[in-house]
Amino acid sequence: MSLHSPFTIFAPYCEIKNQQMSTIQPLPYRQQVVSLLKLGLPIVVGQLGMIVLGLADTIMIGHHSTVELAAAAFVNNVFNLVIIFATGFSYGLTPLIGMLQGSGNTQGIGRVFRNALIAHTGVAVLLTAAMYVVYCFVDKMGLPEELLPHIRPYFILQLISLVFVMLFNSFRQFAEGLTDTRTPMWILLGGNALNIVGNYLLIYGSFGLPEWGLFGAGLSTLVSRVVMLLVFVAIVGWCSRYRIYREAIVHSRFNRNDFVQLNALGWPLGLQMGMETAAFSLSAIMVGWLGSVPLAAHQIMISVSTLGFMVYYGMGAALAVRVSHFMGQRDFSNLRRAVNVGLGIILALAVVASLFFYLARVPIVNSFTDDPEVMAVVAMLIYSLIVYQFGDALQITFANALRGTAEVKPMMWIAFLAYFLIALPVGYLCGFTLDGGVVGVWVAFPAGLFSAGFLFWMRFRYRLRKLMEIE
Numbered sequence: 001m002s003l004h005s006p007f008t009i010f011a012p013y014c015e016i017k018n019q020q021m022s023t024i025q026p027l028p029y030r031q032q033v034v035s036l037l038k039l040g041l042p043i044v045v046g047q048l049g050m051i052v053l054g055l056a057d058t059i060m061i062g063h064h065s066t067v068e069l070a071a072a073a074f075v076n077n078v079f080n081l082v083i084i085f086a087t088g089f090s091y092g093l094t095p096l097i098g099m100l101q102g103s104g105n106t107q108g109i110g111r112v113f114r115n116a117l118i119a120h121t122g123v124a125v126l127l128t129a130a131m132y133v134v135y136c137f138v139d140k141m142g143l144p145e146e147l148l149p150h151i152r153p154y155f156i157l158q159l160i161s162l163v164f165v166m167l168f169n170s171f172r173q174f175a176e177g178l179t180d181t182r183t184p185m186w187i188l189l190g191g192n193a194l195n196i197v198g199n200y201l202l203i204y205g206s207f208g209l210p211e212w213g214l215f216g217a218g219l220s221t222l223v224s225r226v227v228m229l230l231v232f233v234a235i236v237g238w239c240s241r242y243r244i245y246r247e248a249i250v251h252s253r254f255n256r257n258d259f260v261q262l263n264a265l266g267w268p269l270g271l272q273m274g275m276e277t278a279a280f281s282l283s284a285i286m287v288g289w290l291g292s293v294p295l296a297a298h299q300i301m302i303s304v305s306t307l308g309f310m311v312y313y314g315m316g317a318a319l320a321v322r323v324s325h326f327m328g329q330r331d332f333s334n335l336r337r338a339v340n341v342g343l344g345i346i347l348a349l350a351v352v353a354s355l356f357f358y359l360a361r362v363p364i365v366n367s368f369t370d371d372p373e374v375m376a377v378v379a380m381l382i383y384s385l386i387v388y389q390f391g392d393a394l395q396i397t398f399a400n401a402l403r404g405t406a407e408v409k410p411m412m413w414i415a416f417l418a419y420f421l422i423a424l425p426v427g428y429l430c431g432f433t434l435d436g437g438v439v440g441v442w443v444a445f446p447a448g449l450f451s452a453g454f455l456f457w458m459r460f461r462y463r464l465r466k467l468m469e470i471e
Helices: 008-013 020-022 027-065 066-090 092-103 106-136 144-178 182-204 214-239 240-251 254-290 292-328 332-359 359-367 373-402 410-431 438-441 444-470
Strands: none
Touching: 027 066, 027 144, 027 214, 027 332, 027 410, 066 106, 066 144, 066 214, 066 254, 092 106, 092 144, 092 254, 092 292, 092 373, 106 144, 106 240, 106 254, 106 373, 144 182, 144 214, 144 292, 182 214, 214 240, 254 292, 254 410, 254 438, 254 444, 292 332, 292 359, 292 373, 292 410, 292 438, 332 359, 332 373, 332 438, 332 444, 359 373, 373 410, 373 438, 438 444
16 A cells, blocks of 8 residues: 555554455445434534524623623624634644544544644644734724723733633544544533623622623633633543543653644644635625625624534534544545535535525514614525525535545635635625625625635545545
8 A cells, every 4th residue: 555645644644454444344324424413413512502602792791881892892803713713723633633533543642632732722822922912002993992991801801711712622623533522512511601600790790799891701701711621621631431542642742743734734724714704804894885784784694694604514523523534444435425425414404594594584683683774685685695505515515524634735725716816806896896785795605605615525526536546
């Protein structure tokens, strides 16, 4: 068995005995579906819990003070891109853990995870330093003066919590790479519940506690993130499920090869997810040129669309784990079947989401606003939202299929092409040059997502063909 580029660099993560190879049989599609759903549903539940937490934060802060709500919106938008990049970087751990798990290399799993903690801490420090520079210039950004006293302390609390977010993601990807998706789900749900209780106590000063408003919300978020990390550390440190990995984690040392691989996977994934998020943020700026009513409608639809994205990406993350395991076993027949099953499930979820968005469009809009002008714009945007669900499903499926095979560098360039060279120009052309307004700007989303999905699919086919030729 000879290994050639681009597979050679990941050979240590994909070794398997010939005797094992001879026993591999294609799994029935029914078993593939059950396995993917069993793995993915806990991730989806955890993702939905994060959405509920975000809505609860917004509602509770908004009821305390409109000024604090505006300050929170600014800080959260600034940190959103950083946290998404950090999450994307941590996703580079999944294929390495999955390949090692697939090949039965327990010692290697502990070693890679130990090095991942080092790499992820380094990235967290870099991001914290970069965001501190932003903090130093926050008073030069033209924000209303009355927001600054609320922005500064809340910003610092978010800054402190970055390293805990990054390390929690390390443990989460470690567990999910081992197919343990339930543990991260329960920790996320517990942490979200703790955060909501903390908000109630510290925002409003309940049960004799100080009424700290937005600062209390930030402190509650920081505490919940620290607690979630400590709980995960305790579970990995004492739970019998992780006993076989603990010795390797404790006794392993810095390994340059692992460190390089983690960075080689992490940076492209972080940039790919960051560019997608940045494209949506820049589209919001363009919509803002059209006035407050289109911008309000845009924000409502983006908030609603997050529901579909989180569900698809939860199932996509499970698909990446399945693909990485089959990569470790060099079982490309089952790898292809897993991706086909994943595409079918995620497209089915897109159909369900589209029906929900259409049938529940009136109560959804009424829950956000009673402004008839905003409601009229939302009614026009709902069709673009429905169309791009399928582009979103396509790009999430094949982005995670590529991630599972550790083919991540092309993803970065595809994201740049799809979102910056296709989506944004199309949005400007349709929205302003052709006078399509906010509906025209929203043409950018299906254009970018379908382009990314098609290119990811083409790259995945090429990747799989090359891997099979190597065999």
